[in-house]
Amino acid sequence: MLAGAASGWDRVITHPISGELLVVDRYRPSEHLKRHLRARDERCRFPGCGMPVRESDLDHTLDAAYGGPTEDGNLSALCRRHHVLKHHSPWKVKQLGGGLLEWTSPTGRVYFDQPPPRNTVTFVPSDAGSSDRDPSDAWAALAEEFGTPF
Numbered sequence: 001m002l003a004g005a006a007s008g009w010d011r012v013i014t015h016p017i018s019g020e021l022l023v024v025d026r027y028r029p030s031e032h033l034k035r036h037l038r039a040r041d042e043r044c045r046f047p048g049c050g051m052p053v054r055e056s057d058l059d060h061t062l063d064a065a066y067g068g069p070t071e072d073g074n075l076s077a078l079c080r081r082h083h084v085l086k087h088h089s090p091w092k093v094k095q096l097g098g099g100l101l102e103w104t105s106p107t108g109r110v111y112f113d114q115p116p117p118r119n120t121v122t123f124v125p126s127d128a129g130s131s132d133r134d135p136s137d138a139w140a141a142l143a144e145e146f147g148t149p150f
């Protein structure tokens, strides 16, 4: 039996044309996915918050413990304050695709938060000391961004 000795499985989904890794079902996002999300979000994704992404956490919108996948459609940057708020208050958030977040306040008001617009080439800092910086990743991320409706 093929791979009969495997102790477990990771679901790995790649882009059918570029071969780019899109989803791996594990709790920890890959370095590539973290770079992609830092470039997409740039700041905390709570409406009106400007905390830079380098000072934010990557949050599973639907908690991994409840089956939320570790992929860009279920992750967003939240600063520590809004990360705590999301988990310990009646605020609710869901992802609508393309990085668009729908936040619902405790009183039922709905707010939408879009990632900053991408009109030109930008560079975002990678982790300090990271040696795997590859300019082609930035181009791949941009190509992906241009494919989204936002």
Ligand SMILES: [Zn+2]
Binding pocket: 044, 045, 046, 049, 050, 051, 078, 079, 080, 081, 082
């Ligand atoms: Zn924030």
